[in-house]
Amino acid sequence: MEHAPEPRALKPGRGRRRAEDVRRATLTAAAELLLAEGVQAVTFAKVAAQAGVSKMTLYKWWPSPGALAFEAYFTAFRETLAFPDTGDVVRDLSEQLYAFVDLLGRNGPVVAGIIGAAQSDPDLAEALSERYVLQRRALAVERLTRAREAGQLRADVDLESLVDQLWGACYHRLLMPAQPLDRGFVDHLIGNLFRGIAPGGEAS
Protein backbone atom coordinates (compact mmCIF):
# COMPACT_ATOMS: atom_id res chain seq x y z
CA MET A 1 0.00 0.00 0.00
CA GLU A 2 1.34 3.37 -0.97
CA HIS A 3 1.19 6.43 1.20
CA ALA A 4 0.94 9.81 -0.42
CA PRO A 5 4.06 11.83 0.38
CA GLU A 6 3.39 14.31 3.15
CA PRO A 7 3.06 17.81 1.72
CA ARG A 8 5.73 20.18 2.95
CA ALA A 9 4.55 22.84 5.33
CA LEU A 10 6.07 25.99 3.95
CA LYS A 11 6.26 29.55 5.12
CA PRO A 12 6.97 32.25 2.53
CA GLY A 13 10.68 32.75 2.04
CA ARG A 14 11.70 29.86 4.27
CA GLY A 15 12.44 26.21 3.88
CA ARG A 16 10.71 23.36 5.69
CA ARG A 17 9.35 24.57 8.99
CA ARG A 18 10.99 23.14 12.03
CA ALA A 19 8.92 20.62 13.96
CA GLU A 20 8.74 22.97 16.92
CA ASP A 21 7.25 25.76 14.78
CA VAL A 22 4.70 23.41 13.28
CA ARG A 23 3.77 22.18 16.72
CA ARG A 24 3.35 25.70 18.05
CA ALA A 25 1.28 26.82 15.05
CA THR A 26 -0.94 23.76 15.45
CA LEU A 27 -1.54 24.34 19.15
CA THR A 28 -2.29 28.02 18.53
CA ALA A 29 -4.80 27.20 15.79
CA ALA A 30 -6.44 24.53 17.93
CA ALA A 31 -6.73 26.87 20.91
CA GLU A 32 -8.27 29.58 18.74
CA LEU A 33 -10.84 27.17 17.32
CA LEU A 34 -11.58 25.79 20.78
CA LEU A 35 -12.17 29.18 22.36
CA ALA A 36 -14.10 30.59 19.42
CA GLU A 37 -16.34 27.66 18.55
CA GLY A 38 -16.07 25.03 21.28
CA VAL A 39 -14.53 21.60 21.43
CA GLN A 40 -16.66 20.06 18.66
CA ALA A 41 -15.06 22.52 16.20
CA VAL A 42 -11.56 21.17 16.86
CA THR A 43 -11.17 18.63 14.04
CA PHE A 44 -7.86 17.62 12.47
CA ALA A 45 -9.07 18.99 9.12
CA LYS A 46 -9.97 22.44 10.47
CA VAL A 47 -6.85 22.78 12.59
CA ALA A 48 -4.60 21.62 9.73
CA ALA A 49 -6.15 24.16 7.38
CA GLN A 50 -5.91 27.02 9.87
CA ALA A 51 -2.35 26.22 10.92
CA GLY A 52 -1.15 25.50 7.39
CA VAL A 53 0.16 22.06 8.31
CA SER A 54 -0.64 18.65 6.89
CA LYS A 55 -3.40 16.58 8.42
CA MET A 56 -0.99 13.63 8.37
CA THR A 57 1.26 15.45 10.84
CA LEU A 58 -1.63 15.89 13.26
CA TYR A 59 -2.55 12.21 13.02
CA LYS A 60 1.07 11.32 13.80
CA TRP A 61 1.36 13.61 16.80
CA TRP A 62 -2.01 13.43 18.52
CA PRO A 63 -4.16 10.35 19.16
CA SER A 64 -7.43 12.29 18.75
CA PRO A 65 -8.72 15.80 18.07
CA GLY A 66 -9.77 15.97 21.73
CA ALA A 67 -6.21 15.28 22.85
CA LEU A 68 -5.01 18.08 20.58
CA ALA A 69 -7.72 20.43 21.86
CA PHE A 70 -6.84 19.96 25.51
CA GLU A 71 -3.11 20.13 24.99
CA ALA A 72 -3.73 23.39 23.12
CA TYR A 73 -5.89 24.65 25.96
CA PHE A 74 -3.33 23.68 28.58
CA THR A 75 -0.55 25.38 26.59
CA ALA A 76 -2.58 28.53 25.89
CA PHE A 77 -3.23 29.14 29.57
CA ARG A 78 0.00 27.88 31.03
CA GLU A 79 1.34 31.38 31.56
CA THR A 80 -1.93 32.91 32.71
CA LEU A 81 -2.38 30.09 35.21
CA ALA A 82 1.24 29.79 36.31
CA PHE A 83 1.81 29.35 40.03
CA PRO A 84 3.84 32.23 41.39
CA ASP A 85 6.25 31.49 44.21
CA THR A 86 7.08 34.59 46.21
CA GLY A 87 7.40 32.50 49.35
CA ASP A 88 3.99 33.69 50.63
CA VAL A 89 1.56 30.89 49.84
CA VAL A 90 -1.61 32.80 50.70
CA ARG A 91 -0.67 35.67 48.42
CA ASP A 92 0.50 33.32 45.67
CA LEU A 93 -2.65 31.19 45.75
CA SER A 94 -4.79 34.35 45.73
CA GLU A 95 -3.02 35.71 42.66
CA GLN A 96 -3.28 32.42 40.80
CA LEU A 97 -6.95 31.94 41.68
CA TYR A 98 -7.75 35.56 40.75
CA ALA A 99 -6.27 34.83 37.31
CA PHE A 100 -8.29 31.63 37.14
CA VAL A 101 -11.66 33.22 37.93
CA ASP A 102 -10.84 36.13 35.60
CA LEU A 103 -10.24 33.57 32.84
CA LEU A 104 -13.50 31.78 33.64
CA GLY A 105 -15.20 35.17 33.54
CA ARG A 106 -14.02 35.57 29.93
CA ASN A 107 -14.15 31.98 28.68
CA GLY A 108 -16.54 30.35 31.14
CA PRO A 109 -19.14 29.09 28.65
CA VAL A 110 -16.48 27.46 26.45
CA VAL A 111 -14.81 25.79 29.43
CA ALA A 112 -18.17 24.59 30.74
CA GLY A 113 -19.02 23.27 27.27
CA ILE A 114 -15.77 21.30 27.16
CA ILE A 115 -16.29 19.69 30.54
CA GLY A 116 -19.95 19.08 29.76
CA ALA A 117 -19.20 17.35 26.45
CA ALA A 118 -16.63 15.12 28.14
CA GLN A 119 -19.36 13.66 30.39
CA SER A 120 -20.96 11.77 27.50
CA ASP A 121 -17.88 11.17 25.32
CA PRO A 122 -15.32 8.71 26.75
CA ASP A 123 -12.57 9.70 24.26
CA LEU A 124 -13.01 13.34 25.13
CA ALA A 125 -13.07 12.50 28.83
CA GLU A 126 -9.76 10.64 28.54
CA ALA A 127 -8.19 13.50 26.59
CA LEU A 128 -9.43 16.08 29.09
CA SER A 129 -8.05 14.02 31.95
CA GLU A 130 -4.64 13.25 30.47
CA ARG A 131 -3.95 16.48 28.62
CA TYR A 132 -5.40 18.90 31.15
CA VAL A 133 -6.79 17.80 34.50
CA LEU A 134 -3.91 15.62 35.69
CA GLN A 135 -1.28 18.13 34.59
CA ARG A 136 -3.03 21.10 36.21
CA ARG A 137 -3.51 19.14 39.45
CA ALA A 138 0.17 18.17 39.47
CA LEU A 139 1.22 21.82 39.12
CA ALA A 140 -1.05 22.86 41.97
CA VAL A 141 0.14 20.06 44.24
CA GLU A 142 3.75 20.96 43.42
CA ARG A 143 3.21 24.53 44.67
CA LEU A 144 1.33 23.31 47.74
CA THR A 145 4.09 20.83 48.50
CA ARG A 146 6.65 23.66 48.56
CA ALA A 147 4.36 25.58 50.92
CA ARG A 148 4.13 22.58 53.21
CA GLU A 149 7.89 22.14 53.14
CA ALA A 150 8.25 25.81 54.00
CA GLY A 151 6.07 25.26 57.07
CA GLN A 152 3.15 27.30 55.71
CA LEU A 153 0.73 24.38 55.75
CA ARG A 154 0.14 21.82 58.47
CA ALA A 155 2.40 18.82 57.89
CA ASP A 156 -0.54 16.40 57.76
CA VAL A 157 -2.71 18.29 55.26
CA ASP A 158 -3.94 16.21 52.32
CA LEU A 159 -2.87 18.36 49.39
CA GLU A 160 -5.02 16.69 46.74
CA SER A 161 -8.19 17.58 48.62
CA LEU A 162 -7.12 21.23 48.65
CA VAL A 163 -7.14 21.21 44.85
CA ASP A 164 -10.83 20.29 44.98
CA GLN A 165 -11.60 22.90 47.64
CA LEU A 166 -9.92 25.73 45.71
CA TRP A 167 -10.07 25.16 41.93
CA GLY A 168 -12.83 22.54 42.20
CA ALA A 169 -15.02 24.96 44.14
CA CYS A 170 -14.63 27.44 41.26
CA TYR A 171 -15.56 24.80 38.69
CA HIS A 172 -18.63 24.05 40.81
CA ARG A 173 -19.80 27.67 40.52
CA LEU A 174 -19.11 27.53 36.79
CA LEU A 175 -20.96 24.27 36.09
CA MET A 176 -23.82 24.57 38.59
CA PRO A 177 -24.14 28.34 38.78
CA ALA A 178 -25.90 29.94 41.71
CA GLN A 179 -23.52 32.47 43.25
CA PRO A 180 -20.89 34.90 41.89
CA LEU A 181 -17.61 33.43 40.64
CA ASP A 182 -15.36 36.37 41.42
CA ARG A 183 -12.34 37.48 43.41
CA GLY A 184 -14.39 37.90 46.56
CA PHE A 185 -15.26 34.22 46.32
CA VAL A 186 -11.56 33.39 46.02
CA ASP A 187 -10.90 35.33 49.22
CA HIS A 188 -13.54 33.28 51.03
CA LEU A 189 -12.14 29.98 49.73
CA ILE A 190 -8.66 30.79 50.93
CA GLY A 191 -9.81 32.36 54.18
CA ASN A 192 -12.00 29.38 55.10
CA LEU A 193 -9.08 27.00 54.69
CA PHE A 194 -6.26 29.03 56.20
CA ARG A 195 -8.19 30.46 59.11
CA GLY A 196 -10.42 27.45 59.63
CA ILE A 197 -14.15 27.82 60.08
CA ALA A 198 -14.41 26.71 63.71
CA PRO A 199 -14.58 29.40 66.38
CA GLY A 200 -11.23 29.83 68.09
CA GLY A 201 -9.55 28.17 65.12
CA GLU A 202 -8.26 31.44 63.74
CA ALA A 203 -4.61 31.19 62.81
CA SER A 204 -4.36 34.91 62.07
Add this chain to the structure above:
Amino acid sequence: MEHAPEPRALKPGRGRRRAEDVRRATLTAAAELLLAEGVQAVTFAKVAAQAGVSKMTLYKWWPSPGALAFEAYFTAFRETLAFPDTGDVVRDLSEQLYAFVDLLGRNGPVVAGIIGAAQSDPDLAEALSERYVLQRRALAVERLTRAREAGQLRADVDLESLVDQLWGACYHRLLMPAQPLDRGFVDHLIGNLFRGIAPGGEAS
Protein backbone atom coordinates in the same frame (compact mmCIF):
# COMPACT_ATOMS: atom_id res chain seq x y z
CA MET B 1 -60.83 25.82 19.64
CA GLU B 2 -61.76 22.59 21.30
CA HIS B 3 -59.62 20.73 23.77
CA ALA B 4 -59.91 16.97 24.03
CA PRO B 5 -61.18 16.03 27.47
CA GLU B 6 -58.39 14.84 29.70
CA PRO B 7 -58.51 11.05 30.07
CA ARG B 8 -59.07 9.93 33.61
CA ALA B 9 -56.08 8.42 35.33
CA LEU B 10 -57.46 5.29 36.87
CA LYS B 11 -56.13 2.65 39.17
CA PRO B 12 -57.88 -0.72 39.22
CA GLY B 13 -60.72 -0.74 41.67
CA ARG B 14 -60.50 2.93 42.51
CA GLY B 15 -62.02 6.12 41.26
CA ARG B 16 -60.15 9.14 39.95
CA ARG B 17 -56.72 9.27 41.50
CA ARG B 18 -56.10 12.12 43.80
CA ALA B 19 -53.79 14.83 42.45
CA GLU B 20 -51.21 13.99 45.09
CA ASP B 21 -51.12 10.34 44.01
CA VAL B 22 -50.77 11.30 40.37
CA ARG B 23 -47.99 13.69 41.24
CA ARG B 24 -46.13 11.08 43.26
CA ALA B 25 -46.51 8.41 40.55
CA THR B 26 -45.23 10.88 37.97
CA LEU B 27 -42.18 11.85 39.99
CA THR B 28 -41.38 8.21 40.70
CA ALA B 29 -41.61 7.26 37.04
CA ALA B 30 -39.50 10.25 36.01
CA ALA B 31 -36.83 9.44 38.59
CA GLU B 32 -36.70 5.81 37.43
CA LEU B 33 -36.30 6.85 33.81
CA LEU B 34 -33.69 9.43 34.73
CA LEU B 35 -31.56 7.01 36.72
CA ALA B 36 -31.92 4.13 34.30
CA GLU B 37 -31.49 5.93 30.99
CA GLY B 38 -30.31 9.47 31.64
CA VAL B 39 -31.92 12.86 31.30
CA GLN B 40 -32.58 12.60 27.55
CA ALA B 41 -34.93 9.68 28.25
CA VAL B 42 -37.20 11.81 30.43
CA THR B 43 -39.87 12.90 27.96
CA PHE B 44 -43.47 13.73 28.83
CA ALA B 45 -44.63 10.84 26.62
CA LYS B 46 -42.45 8.22 28.31
CA VAL B 47 -43.15 9.42 31.83
CA ALA B 48 -46.89 9.60 31.16
CA ALA B 49 -46.92 6.06 29.81
CA GLN B 50 -44.87 4.68 32.68
CA ALA B 51 -46.82 6.49 35.39
CA GLY B 52 -50.22 5.81 33.82
CA VAL B 53 -51.16 9.48 33.76
CA SER B 54 -52.17 11.72 30.89
CA LYS B 55 -49.55 13.71 29.03
CA MET B 56 -51.85 16.73 29.37
CA THR B 57 -51.43 16.61 33.15
CA LEU B 58 -47.66 16.73 32.80
CA TYR B 59 -47.87 19.72 30.44
CA LYS B 60 -50.05 21.50 32.96
CA TRP B 61 -47.81 20.83 35.95
CA TRP B 62 -44.28 21.12 34.58
CA PRO B 63 -42.91 23.73 32.16
CA SER B 64 -40.50 21.23 30.53
CA PRO B 65 -39.40 17.58 30.77
CA GLY B 66 -36.13 18.83 32.30
CA ALA B 67 -38.02 20.58 35.08
CA LEU B 68 -39.91 17.35 35.77
CA ALA B 69 -36.68 15.32 35.69
CA PHE B 70 -34.89 17.49 38.24
CA GLU B 71 -37.86 17.79 40.54
CA ALA B 72 -38.09 14.00 40.43
CA TYR B 73 -34.38 13.73 41.17
CA PHE B 74 -34.60 16.19 44.06
CA THR B 75 -37.60 14.35 45.48
CA ALA B 76 -36.06 10.89 45.07
CA PHE B 77 -32.97 11.83 47.06
CA ARG B 78 -34.51 14.16 49.59
CA GLU B 79 -34.45 11.55 52.32
CA THR B 80 -31.05 10.10 51.42
CA LEU B 81 -29.55 13.58 51.36
CA ALA B 82 -31.43 15.00 54.35
CA PHE B 83 -29.38 17.11 56.75
CA PRO B 84 -29.36 15.52 60.17
CA ASP B 85 -29.28 17.83 63.17
CA THR B 86 -27.92 16.11 66.26
CA GLY B 87 -26.41 19.39 67.42
CA ASP B 88 -22.90 18.27 66.37
CA VAL B 89 -22.25 19.93 63.03
CA VAL B 90 -19.06 18.03 62.20
CA ARG B 91 -20.74 14.69 62.74
CA ASP B 92 -23.89 15.78 60.89
CA LEU B 93 -21.99 17.11 57.86
CA SER B 94 -19.91 13.94 57.77
CA GLU B 95 -23.00 11.73 57.75
CA GLN B 96 -24.69 13.79 55.05
CA LEU B 97 -21.57 13.89 52.87
CA TYR B 98 -20.98 10.16 53.34
CA ALA B 99 -24.50 9.58 52.01
CA PHE B 100 -23.78 11.97 49.13
CA VAL B 101 -20.56 10.28 47.99
CA ASP B 102 -22.19 6.85 48.45
CA LEU B 103 -24.97 8.02 46.12
CA LEU B 104 -22.45 9.34 43.59
CA GLY B 105 -20.69 6.00 43.83
CA ARG B 106 -23.92 4.31 42.70
CA ASN B 107 -25.32 6.91 40.30
CA GLY B 108 -22.26 8.96 39.41
CA PRO B 109 -22.36 8.51 35.63
CA VAL B 110 -26.03 9.50 35.44
CA VAL B 111 -25.51 12.56 37.61
CA ALA B 112 -22.45 13.55 35.57
CA GLY B 113 -24.46 13.07 32.39
CA ILE B 114 -27.21 15.36 33.68
CA ILE B 115 -24.83 18.15 34.63
CA GLY B 116 -22.88 17.66 31.40
CA ALA B 117 -25.99 17.90 29.22
CA ALA B 118 -27.06 21.08 31.02
CA GLN B 119 -23.87 22.83 29.84
CA SER B 120 -25.06 22.95 26.24
CA ASP B 121 -28.84 23.11 26.79
CA PRO B 122 -30.13 26.37 28.31
CA ASP B 123 -33.58 24.93 29.14
CA LEU B 124 -32.00 22.01 30.94
CA ALA B 125 -29.60 24.35 32.73
CA GLU B 126 -32.49 26.46 33.99
CA ALA B 127 -34.40 23.40 35.15
CA LEU B 128 -31.33 21.97 36.91
CA SER B 129 -30.74 25.29 38.64
CA GLU B 130 -34.31 25.97 39.75
CA ARG B 131 -35.46 22.43 40.53
CA TYR B 132 -32.27 21.12 42.09
CA VAL B 133 -29.19 23.30 42.64
CA LEU B 134 -30.84 26.27 44.36
CA GLN B 135 -32.98 24.06 46.59
CA ARG B 136 -30.08 21.83 47.64
CA ARG B 137 -27.90 24.86 48.36
CA ALA B 138 -30.67 26.41 50.47
CA LEU B 139 -30.98 23.24 52.56
CA ALA B 140 -27.22 23.13 53.13
CA VAL B 141 -27.05 26.80 54.07
CA GLU B 142 -30.00 26.33 56.44
CA ARG B 143 -28.12 23.61 58.36
CA LEU B 144 -24.90 25.67 58.35
CA THR B 145 -26.82 28.70 59.62
CA ARG B 146 -28.05 26.71 62.61
CA ALA B 147 -24.47 25.60 63.27
CA ARG B 148 -23.30 29.19 63.17
CA GLU B 149 -26.11 30.25 65.50
CA ALA B 150 -25.08 27.44 67.84
CA GLY B 151 -21.55 28.84 67.93
CA GLN B 152 -20.03 25.92 66.01
CA LEU B 153 -18.84 28.08 63.13
CA ARG B 154 -17.03 31.41 63.24
CA ALA B 155 -19.59 34.23 63.13
CA ASP B 156 -18.03 35.76 60.01
CA VAL B 157 -17.86 32.61 57.87
CA ASP B 158 -19.37 32.94 54.38
CA LEU B 159 -21.72 29.96 54.31
CA GLU B 160 -22.33 29.90 50.56
CA SER B 161 -18.62 29.33 49.89
CA LEU B 162 -18.70 26.32 52.22
CA VAL B 163 -21.27 24.69 49.96
CA ASP B 164 -18.74 24.88 47.12
CA GLN B 165 -15.91 23.59 49.30
CA LEU B 166 -17.88 20.57 50.52
CA TRP B 167 -20.44 19.42 47.95
CA GLY B 168 -18.79 21.32 45.09
CA ALA B 169 -15.47 19.61 45.79
CA CYS B 170 -17.27 16.25 45.44
CA TYR B 171 -18.86 17.30 42.14
CA HIS B 172 -15.37 18.31 40.98
CA ARG B 173 -14.06 14.78 41.57
CA LEU B 174 -17.13 13.42 39.78
CA LEU B 175 -16.90 15.64 36.68
CA MET B 176 -13.12 15.94 36.34
CA PRO B 177 -12.06 12.63 37.87
CA ALA B 178 -8.52 12.14 39.10
CA GLN B 179 -8.69 11.04 42.72
CA PRO B 180 -11.02 8.79 44.75
CA LEU B 181 -14.46 10.14 45.63
CA ASP B 182 -14.99 8.29 48.90
CA ARG B 183 -15.56 8.75 52.60
CA GLY B 184 -11.87 9.36 53.25
CA PHE B 185 -12.11 12.35 50.92
CA VAL B 186 -15.08 13.64 52.91
CA ASP B 187 -13.01 13.43 56.10
CA HIS B 188 -10.28 15.54 54.47
CA LEU B 189 -12.77 18.15 53.22
CA ILE B 190 -14.27 18.59 56.66
CA GLY B 191 -10.95 18.40 58.48
CA ASN B 192 -9.33 21.01 56.23
CA LEU B 193 -12.13 23.48 56.96
CA PHE B 194 -12.72 22.87 60.64
CA ARG B 195 -9.10 22.51 61.70
CA GLY B 196 -7.74 24.99 59.16
CA ILE B 197 -4.71 24.17 57.03
CA ALA B 198 -2.28 26.68 58.53
CA PRO B 199 0.16 25.42 61.15
CA GLY B 200 -0.99 26.40 64.62
CA GLY B 201 -4.52 26.93 63.32
CA GLU B 202 -5.82 23.69 64.79
CA ALA B 203 -9.06 24.18 66.63
CA SER B 204 -9.04 20.65 67.98
